[in-house]
Amino acid sequence: NAGVTQTPKFRVLKTGQSMTLLCAQDMNHEYMYWYRQDPGMGLRLIHYSVGEGTTAKGEVPDGYNVSRLKKQNFLLGLESAAPSQTSVYFCASRGSLNTEAFFGQGTRLTVV
Amino acid sequence: KNQVEQSPQSLIILEGKNCTLQCNYTVSPFSNLRWYKQDTGRGPVSLTIMTFSENTKSNGRYTATLDADTKQSSLHITASQLSDSASYICVVSARTIREYGNKLVFGAGTILRVKS
Numbered sequence: 255n256a257g258v259t260q261t262p263k264f265r266v267l268k269t270g271q272s273m274t275l276l277c278a279q280d281m282n283h284e285y286m287y288w289y290r291q292d293p294g295m296g297l298r299l300i301h302y303s304v305g306e307g308t309t310a311k312g313e314v315p316d317g318y319n320v321s322r323l324k325k326q327n328f329l330l331g332l333e334s335a336a337p338s339q340t341s342v343y344f345c346a347s348r349g350s351l352n353t354e355a356f357f358g359q360g361t362r363l364t365v366v
Numbered sequence: 367k368n369q370v371e372q373s374p375q376s377l378i379i380l381e382g383k384n385c386t387l388q389c390n391y392t393v394s395p396f397s398n399l400r401w402y403k404q405d406t407g408r409g410p411v412s413l414t415i416m417t418f419s420e421n422t423k424s425n426g427r428y429t430a431t432l433d434a435d436t437k438q439s440s441l442h443i444t445a446s447q448l449s450d451s452a453s454y455i456c457v458v459s460a461r462t463i464r465e466y467g468n469k470l471v472f473g474a475g476t477i478l479r480v481k482s
Contacts, residue, residue, distance in 0.1 A: 258409070289472075296370065296455070296472030297410075344409050352398065352459075355470065357409030 257281065260345050260358035267335040267365045275330040275361050277345030285348050286328040287312075287355070288320060290341040297344060303328055335365045369393045370458050370473035378479045383446055387476045389439040389456035397461040401430050401441045404453040404475065413441070413454075446480045453477050 258279045267273055277286065284305050289297040299312030301320040309320045317339060319331045328347075332339060345358040373388045391399070398417045402410035414423045414430040416439070422431045427444045443450055456473040 287470075294474055296474045298472075299470070346409075354400070354412045354415065357411070359409050360407070 283347035
């Protein structure tokens, strides 16, 4: 049981480049989330999904897009990376609103 | 406005000692409160979860308390070990089904370092 897996673990991008982060969960969870974690701040919600085929904006959605074509996968895209998007990105999933959220190991992204 | 405030920001203690971490929140309406442990370079892992009616919950050497009236929680670590060195994050869940899929509000965390 792998839980929540994020790929890649590390990435360096040049300003203006695009990339996609993949989050995969094998727990049949309905809810999936993308967060970013910056020094001295709590995790901030970028986008989330309450089920296959659905996505919604979180607190800091600008500059990001997401897709949930399959229940087990939640993709986070950066169309034109900016240095302000340098951060550690975490994906999480949970089965219902009152159950524990399981987190991936994180993706450290640097935009130069 | 940060709705979940944690203190201290960082803490250094000697192995074997106890410590208490604090969490104050203003998130409303309150659903539940979780404490997570985040090791360096890893994702957060849940330690405890408490709902409105629960005052205390233990998980091994970790004991969490909740005072829903004053909107305060604490995490007490007993007989600390080197492996307890990590960031401890307080996460409050708001009962807002329409917003953010039951919104989780994260504190900035307390960085604990246990020295030998």
